[in-house]
Amino acid sequence: MNQELETSTRKVILSMLKTQGPLSVHDMSKQLGITEMAVRRHINTLEKDNLLEAKLVRQAMGRPTSVYSLTQLADELFPKKYMQLTMDLLGEMLEDEGHAKIDRLFERRQEKLERRYQSRMKSGSLEERVAELAHIQNENGYMVEWSQLGSGEFILSEHNCPITQVANMFQQACKCELALFQKLLDAQVERTECLAKGGSKCVYRISQNK
Structure with missing residues (x-):
């Protein structure tokens, strides 16, 4: 056979x-x-x-x-329509209750993720926190790479976005991810490329708070 x-x-x-x-x-x-x-x-x-x-x-x-x-x-090998269900529900909420409700929904998700991961980011240098954040995002399917620049800054790149369809329609998802990274890292974080805006990946430039 x-x-x-x-x-x-x-x-x-x-x-x-x-x-x-x-x-x-x-x-x-x-x-x-x-x-x-x-x-x-x-x-x-x-x-x-x-x-x-x-x-x-x-x-x-x-x-x-x-x-x-x-x-x-x-x-999990069999087809699922979780993402389509999510998009449908968000669309209904937007139609019925407006953008303010959607904003609050993503903010609450950000707050929940911050509480979930904060304990893993409490100690260590910025480099160690960036490494831990990359580990967290890889656990969630983002296919992350990171590196340190000579200036003491860091570049974190996400090659995959598990919620691409949501992020394409609701920019709140990207806004909240940026805010989440800033909170978890306790650092300055700038997004320089975004999958949801036509980029080939999501790229973040990270530096110490001044």
Whole structure:
């Protein structure tokens, strides 16, 4: 069996579990038309990738049998429309309650993020705080790089924006990110390039408060 076919079979197994719920090796074997040994080989691979989890289920007769279901990680492989829902809700709020409400919503998000991360930024030099901020943003999917300039300033670049669609329509997102960085770093922060304004990345120039 070639690798492409094996990958295709594993995708079918994931789809079966998504649409039908927990299944045993025997159930999958019958539906796929392959041997139980072949099914187990695919299951072993999926378990190693943390995409399946097993649970023992008692039978009316005989020994308990294992049934398999998707993990949370596997569920994330299937299409989601979270961003479209967010855009729809923000659009409705803007229409019903105006820009002031949207402004306050993003400000509250900024305040929440500040409270969440402030403890990680309390001590250390500006360089250490910039490094920690880069780590935080990478945890959130921003694909960050940073470097120190000879002048003692720092450049922090975000190559990805997980909320690009929101930022494109609501500039409050970019404004609040800048304010968040200023608060967390306790430093002067200037945005010199912005993805939401046609840039290839978001770039921040950071220096000590004067």
